[in-house]
Amino acid sequence: MARKVSTRKKPSRDKIVLNERFKIESEVFDKPTLLSLMRIMQKGVINRMEYPISTGKEANVFLATTPSEQSVAVKIYKIETTHFLRRKEYLEGDPRYKKFRGRERDLVFAFAQKEFKNLQICERAGVHAPRPLFLEKNIIVMEFLGREGRAYPVMSTVGPAEGDLESILEDMRKLYRAGLVHADLSEYNIMVWEGPPYIIDWGQSVALGHKRSEEYLERDIYNVLKYFAFFGLYRDPKAILAWIRE
The missing domain is CATH 1.10.510.10 (Transferase(Phosphotransferase) domain 1)
Structure with missing residues (x-):
């Protein structure tokens, strides 16, 4: 059973990059997130952010480049959102976080940490999932699943x-x-x-x-x-x- 490939003309990579660069300019980062991004860059994990590749209620994912010019994905959990309050059951019922009693911001940090640890479990178990690379507060750097920036x-x-x-x-x-x-x-x-x-x-x-x-x-x-x-x-x-x- 083969996948169906669209016959519509695909936009050029340059056009995608320009469009997405414009989107990242309009993306609002709170001060703690900007500080975390600076720390990640200072540690040499990435040297520049490129453009968003996925947006959602809880988090946005960006393409970034490492000092060795490798593409990686940077997932940024949104600190200023109430969406996590409706998903506390996934955290509170998990024995790894049974003692969690934090503020809403701490809840966001806990979800980022939880995803990072879950990705580590996937890697050890041989499950096909993005390889986790680095965690800083509400930001996860992971393997980029794509080709030529897409x-x-x-x-x-x-x-x-x-x-x-x-x-x-x-x-x-x-x-x-x-x-x-x-x-x-x-x-x-x-x-x-x-x-x-x-x-x-x-x-x-x-x-x-x-x-x-x-x-x-x-x-x-x-x-x-x-x-x-x-x-x-x-x-x-x-x-x-x-x-x-x-």
């Missing part, structure tokens, strides 16, 4: 390819064996290109000690299988659940 598309925009379902389920199994559940897995946070798909957005992922971890696992399985069923690929959710738990 991020790989998410599965929801281009569809799956042969072997994608098996790869995702295998990653879910590896993750479970490593003691983690993604807890928000769907076609919207799976990036695809040549080779196996990569799973992104790990801030809400929980340890198996979380009281709702099994519920989240079942939901992840349901969302993934429902999406692939649309393309004629069917799997038994109960059988997949038992296989992951083996």
